[in-house]
Amino acid sequence: MKKACVMVAGGAGYIGSHTTVELVEAGYDVVIVDNLSNADISAVEGVRKITGTEIPFEQVDCCDRAAMDRVFSKYRFDAVIHFAAFKAVGESVNKPLEYYRNNLDSLMTVLETMLAHGVPNIVFSSSCTVYGQPDKLPVTESTPRQAATSPYGNTKQMSEDIIRDTAKAHPELHGIALRYFNPIGAHPTALIGELPKGVPQNLVPFITQTAAGIRECLSVFGDDYDTPDGSAVRDYIDVVDLAKAHVVAVARMVEHKSKANYEFFNIGTGRGLSVLELVHAFEKVNKLKLNYKIAPRRAGDIVAIWADTSLAEKELGWKAERSIEETLASAWAWEKHLRGI
Numbered sequence: 001m002k003k004a005c006v007m008v009a010g011g012a013g014y015i016g017s018h019t020t021v022e023l024v025e026a027g028y029d030v031v032i033v034d035n036l037s038n039a040d041i042s043a044v045e046g047v048r049k050i051t052g053t054e055i056p057f058e059q060v061d062c063c064d065r066a067a068m069d070r071v072f073s074k075y076r077f078d079a080v081i082h083f084a085a086f087k088a089v090g091e092s093v094n095k096p097l098e099y100y101r102n103n104l105d106s107l108m109t110v111l112e113t114m115l116a117h118g119v120p121n122i123v124f125s126s127s128c129t130v131y132g133q134p135d136k137l138p139v140t141e142s143t144p145r146q147a148a149t150s151p152y153g154n155t156k157q158m159s160e161d162i163i164r165d166t167a168k169a170h171p172e173l174h175g176i177a178l179r180y181f182n183p184i185g186a187h188p189t190a191l192i193g194e195l196p197k198g199v200p201q202n203l204v205p206f207i208t209q210t211a212a213g214i215r216e217c218l219s220v221f222g223d224d225y226d227t228p229d230g231s232a233v234r235d236y237i238d239v240v241d242l243a244k245a246h247v248v249a250v251a252r253m254v255e256h257k258s259k260a261n262y263e264f265f266n267i268g269t270g271r272g273l274s275v276l277e278l279v280h281a282f283e284k285v286n287k288l289k290l291n292y293k294i295a296p297r298r299a300g301d302i303v304a305i306w307a308d309t310s311l312a313e314k315e316l317g318w319k320a321e322r323s324i325e326e327t328l329a330s331a332w333a334w335e336k337h338l339r340g341i
């Protein structure tokens with residue numbers, strides 16, 4: 001049987017590279033498309049090394065319709081996974097037009113090109129940010145979305161709506177949006193992982209860079225929240241588990257396992273961890289002391305969120321498997337690999 005072929009748009013990025021590995025290991029043909037604006041070619045090399053496969057790479061901007069047409073003509077795709085987007089919440093507040101232009105244009109160009117070439121399936125990288133600060137925890141897929149608090153978050157909501165409406169107008173199109181909670185960790189080989197440019201904005205890269213001596217001290221943003229230890233609570237999902245969720249989402253569509261042509265799922269662990277719990281777990285599993293201090297709350301942060309993942313479990317047969325200890329050990333192994341420690 002011919003293997004299904006998947007375009008991974010944004011496949012040189014953090015989640016895209018891990019997803020490419022899992023797709024190849026599950027028997028899919030994969031083509032990586034990335035303009036390398038916020039990713040490095042070394043991730044493509046890492047993925048090739050892990051899988052022992054010369055995965056094709058096309059350096060193309062997803063907003064470039066003519067270039068996308070060429071890629072869609074060169075290969076015969078069965079599905080697209082769309083990761084190619086900007087993702088820094090704070091930056092999006094200062095550069096809203098860049099976020100709206102890039103994140104929406106790339107999605108619309110991908111969808112238009114898919115329709116023009118008869119490619120029927122798309123998996124989209126969405127985020128738990130669409131829920132804002134929910135009244136009730138954990139959040140299920142029926143929890144209402146709230147008005148976005150950043151242009152980044154707004155692009156996620158608008159992108160979900162664009163896919164839903166396009167799938168409604170074109171019944172041959174199927175879309176699944178995966179609402180990620182907080183992706184962390186790295187591949188167990190330490191050959192791929194997160195590669196933040198400049199000062200990391202997210203917690204785990206800041207922790208690993210502090211442990212490596214690149215940053216002097218981690219600031220824990222707030223210890224006066226209404227949570228058991230006062231620090232904010234999130235649902236930290238291992239990036240390899242998250243990558244596997246994309247594989248099952250693709251399989252669901254190419255194997256026609258669902259009648260709905262637009263669906264969305266929470267992808268988390270179902271467990272909330274506070275910033276301080278995460279810091280202490282990192283110290284314990286990696287046997288080191290982290291230099292950290294309590295700092296004021298970060299503007300725009302919510303207090304707590306974690307996922308109810310029962311829908312993904314029931315419908316996709318997916319659930320997170322790696323323990324937080326394995327994940328935090330992998331994050332540190334990746335940082336050490338990067339720095340030659």
Ligand code: UD1
Nearest residue numbers: 087089127129201202203206219220221232234275298301
């Ligand atoms: C945010 C977005 C999420 C997005 C993700 C990726 C929201 C509500 N969430 O997640 O949609 O996918 O970024 O960029 O918009 N922290 C510290 N010190 C640090 C860094 C972080 O204490 O140096 C704390 C934060 O205050 C927060 C937790 O760690 O409580 C996690 O922060 P972070 O990794 O930045 O992710 P989110 O803000 O949860």
